[in-house]
Each structure stands twice: as structure tokens, then as C-alpha cells.
Amino acid sequence: MAGTDVVIHAASYVGAEPRLAHAINEAGTGHVVEQCREAGVARLIYVSTCSVYGSGPHRGILESEVGYHPASVASATRAVAEQLVLGYGGEVVRPNLVFGAGDRWFVPGLLRLMKVAGGWPGDGSALLSIIGVEALGRLLSGLALAPRQPGRAFHAAYPEPVPVSSLLESVARVFGVECPKFLGDDEQAGPALRAAGFSSHQVDLVTRDHWYSSGGLWRISGLEPETFSSALGEFSSAYHVSREPNRS
Template sequence: MSDASKVTEGGYGGEPGPGTVLLTGGAGFIGSHVRRLLRSQGTPVRVLAHRADVDAADTVRGDLADPASLRGICAGVTTLVHAASVINGSEEECRAVNEHGTAALVDEARRAGVRRIVYVSTAAVYGEGVHRGITEDAVDPAPVGPTSSSRLAAEKLVRAAGGTVLRPMFVYGAGDRWFIPQVASLAGYLTASLADGGSRLSLISVDDLAEAVGAVAQLPPGEVDGEVLHVTHPEPTPLAEILEVLAENSLTAALPGDAHERTVAAMGASAPRRLRLLTSDHYYDSARLWRSVDVSCGPGFRTAFPRYAQWYKDAIAAADKAS
């Protein structure tokens, strides 16, 4: 009997739950939290790893940039959680991994009879704009740059295979090297932008995002198949509140005096676009997701952030020491 023929409504081999999960991006910011969550729930997890120095009992070798290396990777798997993406790479790198790698991965999933595919994408595929509480089908995506363009291409491949696409916007928590560090380092500039009332942004903690990913992965077949779901806290967070909370937790005080200049320089040509993302409304209606899963959206930013404050302080100190 083939592996594909063993897949049942209840999971691989008739077991309840999602059966064996193949997780890509398991060493990354979001994927590492999904990995810990699934393992804490007793879910068998197989992590796709391409680095030669990764050696763990739950890892298998494969490289999204090398489709041939993925052959057979989904054998015995009932659920694929695809949380790997190249971010800020060249157009060639983004297409090779995000688009062509996803195509090869989806082909393997189909070949093995995988029951559910969940892809962690980003609301950045909508492009710049000003987005105020839009639903998943209210605005056509208009990605800017190779990262978002290739991730939108990956979304289309996943949905064509009956998979589910998740779109978070700004994610914070242990492992975040972009959102909170940039907001904190740009505090002076961003505070000046509040003269117009300040922007409202869709946030979610990485732990609440992982809970949502795990919950979608365990939904019965037929539910949310082929759909796009926003994964954000239901209430947008004002930029002014974010800056207040960071100050209350001594994050801005922990930064060097030239933090603003360093951050803008590191952004390079993308600086104007990234600043616009932070200073104009970007929040999304996530009701469809929270109606579909039996997990909590978690507390708002002001309540949730303090548990991550020390991690950010340590990360900022380490980055400053290394520079």
C-alpha cells in the first residue's frame, strides 16, 4: 500500500488530529514557534532543513532552491505547513525559493496525498496603499518588490492545490529582528509623524500566530480549503500606543544615539516604502480566521508585549556590541 493511500479523514494511518506535519522554515522566526507549539501538543513534526550543520531527530534534508532534493519529502505526511520564504533577497533568489520552491513542494504534497497545505504568507502582498479594515477579497494584491511578488505567486500555487493561505502583517515577539527593532530605533522620527493622528497597524504576537497556524493545520478537510485568511489581532494598534509601550519598557532608552541614522541606512532604497508602511494605516479584518478556529486571538499589544521586552533588550544590546 502506498503512503498516499494510507491518508484518511482522521489523519495518517487513521490517527486523529493533523497526523505527521512537514514544516518548512522550522528554524526561522515564525516557523520555530510553530515547531515548538506542535511538538508541545504531541504532533509528529518533520522539519525540512537545508543547512548541513542542522542535525536533529525531527529534521529531513532538502532545499527549496533545489527541487530535486525535495523528491519524496512528503511521504507519510498528512499536513504541510509551509513557513519558509526568502526575505529581501534578489529577484532571482526570491523566485527560486518562494515561487519555484513552493511549486516543487506543492507537487510533492500532491504526489504523496497530503491532506492539508497551510502557507504562511504576508499582508504585504497588498502593496503600499492605505488599508483600513479590509477583508481578504476587498482589494486586489499589488505587491512591491521581489519578496512580495514571489510570495503572491506562491500563494496562487498553494490555493490552486486546495491549500490555505495565511496573511499576518506585523509580527512581534522573541526572534523578531525587523518590526519592533525598527520601530524602536525610529522612535524620534515616528513620534514626529503623530502630528496627523498617527497610523493604526495590524499586529499579532508570534505565539498567537503560531497558535492560529496550528489550529488551521488541524481543521477538517473541506474547511477553509483554497481560502486566504488574515491573521491579525482583531483590534488595530495605534502607532502612538506602540511607541508608548516601548518607552514604558525602556526599549527606546536602550538604543544608541545614532539608531535612527543606522536604521535608515540599513533600509537602503526601501527606506521610504518601509516608513510609509509604518506611518499610514495598515490594518486588516481578521474575523474570518477567528470564526474558523477554536483558539484565542490573544491579548492586545499593551498587555502582551512586556513578556517579550527582555528578549528585545538583549537582542538590541547584542546587535550594538557586534556593530
């Protein structure tokens, strides 16, 4: 890291194995901080998650309005990583839900949810903060090139929250499946999802309001705020599903 101006630390473990979560998120981030210190790198930016806040509902909250209440070992260890970076005088960027190339759980998880319960819990009106991975990259680059913001955290999302109903319609259209019916407070939906391996926290994330004020990062990064609607082309291409039969 010698001679480096800015380090962006975007490596995290997001699984459920406590040993790996502690080794990668806590100890690993500690190593990054120590290497920055030894090399004299003043600027360290860590990509975290809004899941450090725990379960919602969260409605338009600012970065300073909610403390740490993580609901999983991955989120708990990323909260520790945040504190290490902020203590160093670094900056933290918190996306909520990220779609795009490399996504292995958000949209694939939505598809599984749509299939398992025979419908969707709630009425589809929940508002979510989401962002495409390319827009997230632009925000990180803009922040890295902007004046240093020591000890600050930022939400990374499209400023306009996205209704679950609109998100599911986009998923259904891209994958050529039927958009699920909304089950409201159907008591059978929750047990069916838990039996399929979804945690209560995972279901909560996509059925209740989880949206966060994110205008600050767009301003500091010097970028014009984008919307989910403007990124639908990126959304579609990231999850292009071949209609050709599998010949393997």
C-alpha cells in the first residue's frame, strides 16, 4: 500500500458461519487498517451495509439517527469493522440492497421467495432503498476523489425508494415469470418461508419499509442522482436469462 492515496475496502463475508465472519470482517478489516497505518495511507473507505441497523421499519432515516442493532453474525461483524475504520478516521459507505453483475442473493432470493409461499407476504407497498452495482461503483469513485470526510458514514442508494410491487414486476418481467399475488397478512406465508430456509430478518428486509436518506453521498461524489427507473436497462442485462435449452 506504499504510495497509495486512497484504499477502498470492499471485501466482506456475508454468510452465516461465525468463524469466517469474525476472521474476514473483523480481523481482516483490522489488518487493512493496520496496513494503511504502516504505509501512511490517510484515506480508507469501507463498503458496509445498512443491515448493521437491524430490522425495520426504517423510513428515510439519516446516517446518525439509528445505532447498531445487527440481526445476524455477518452484520454484527461488519458493524465492528465499521468502528475500526471510523476509529482510524476513515469513511463508511452503507448500501442496503444491491443488484447487478455478481449478485448471488438479492434478486435470486426474491425469485425463491416468489415461488415458495405461492405469493408475497404483505401488500407490496413497502419501500426499499436499492442501488445498481455500477451506480455504487460511481459513488465510491466520486467519494474517493472528493475531499476527505474523516469519521463519516454515508448511505448509498437511489434517493427515491422503490416500492416492492415495482421491484417484483421488474423481476417477473426479466425472468419471464408471473408476478406473485400479494397475500396481505396471510398467516400461512410466514411459516412457509421459514420452512424453506428464510430467516425472519430476511423476510422483514423485503416486506417492510427499509429506506434511507442518501442525498449526501450523491452531492459529495459530485454526481447527478439516479433512479431505479433509469437503471432498468442495467437491471435487465445483469440478469439476462437465456431461453435456449440447456445442452450441457
